[in-house]
Amino acid sequence: MITNVIPDLEMISKGQYFPLYLYEKISSEKQDLFTHSSLQSGYQQVDGITNETLTHFQNTYKNKICKADIFYYIYDVLHCENYRGQYKDNLSKQLPRIFLAKNYAIFTALSQAGRRLADLHLNYESALPYPVTFLGTLIHKGTDFVNARPEHFYARKMKFVKKEDRTRVIYNDFITIEISQSVPTYNYVVNGKSALEWVIKRQSVRQDKDSQIKNNANDWANKTMDNRGYPLELVQRVITVSLETMKIVAEISQLGEIETIALAEAILPVSHLL
Structure with a gap:
């Protein structure tokens, strides 16, 4: 991190x-x-x-x-x-x-790869959204949703369709995200959990049992990012970051x-x- x-x-x-x-x-x-x-x-x-x-x-x-x-x-x-x-x-x-x-050549290659990793991880919000397949009642055509309203992007609690099947993520009542099984989405692990699973867990509405303070990721999307679709886009961007990270990791393992x-x-x- x-x-x-x-x-x-x-x-x-x-x-x-x-x-x-x-x-x-x-x-x-x-x-x-x-x-x-x-x-x-x-x-x-x-x-x-x-x-x-x-x-x-x-x-x-x-x-x-x-x-x-x-x-x-x-x-x-x-x-x-x-x-x-x-x-x-x-x-x-x-x-x-x-x-x-x-040797110096390998040192330089590793250092340059480290810069690429750092740039990728620091600027994850600028990564290109990964082209997932959208299922659900909200129709998606081309690069956008059809007749989408702000409430269609509200993220309350994302979850997998099945625990043993991580290729489909229920974003909300209107949108389900489908990721190809051939894509190694979950290989990039941070602190014991894949980066994507951290996003799925954190981009939600949670309330502390003791203080009753509500932590709503949608507030950040609306007020700070001025983008109600931010949680959905973040899922796609983190998939891209995860895949690009593992590409770089694979490259450095081949340096000899x-x-x-x-x-x-x-x-x-x-x-x-x-």
């Missing part, structure tokens, strides 16, 4: 957080020492990747490498199926140990032999990244 905004405590309290940048508060008497461009509301932007880490990678590959290259390399490595399979037990108990690619080297403080000082 990746974000391009500063996350709140709730987002990172139950996991690990590895930022490209950190923001350190600067006292007023020291602010004159820094240029305006390096400060944001009294905070100085500093790199999450240390100079020691950068030097280690540069010395290893004897090429020009920047800290962003390393950041996206790590993001890609964490998606590598071979890596996740080989170190499954370790990853469930401790912080990741990041291996070094066998990777030399695995145990993590040392000089390679990736995790304590500095937190």
Whole structure:
């Protein structure tokens, strides 16, 4: 998972957080020492990747490498199926140990793939909606629904037609989404559940039993996105993101032999990244 905004405590309290940048508060008497461009509301932007880490990678590959290259390399490595399979037990108990690619060409390929993954995941709302088949009473022709009204897109609780059949999702009383069985829609897994299943679960109307506070995804669609069909489009966009993610993951698994080297403080000082 990746974000391009500063996350709140709730987002990172139950996991690990590895930022490209950190923001350190600067006292007023020291602010004159820094240029305006390096400060944001009294905070100085500093790199999450240390100079020691950068030097280690540069010395290893004897090429020009920047800290962003390393950041996206790590993001890609964490998606590598071979890596996740080989170190499954370790990853469930401790912080990741990041291996070094066998040569600069493989490092560059992994880093570039990491940038593609990051761009895909950060801009999921801009992904092209996947062309699913629409069933149900609301007729769909060409690229749009026929005589659709705002209430036709209200998402109360999406669910599978059958638990054992995930090719059809009941969006609401008017729309059912059908996905070809040959499409590996659910292979992209985030925190134990496929990305699409997270969307199906969260794009709904839920009420907390204790506080009775209602969480209505349709409010976000209407008021923030100004698009009542946002939940439906999000399902389609996340299918695209899932499929494109797995394409990139498949590509990086074909890059050849990777030399695995145990993590040392000089390679990736995790304590500095937190």
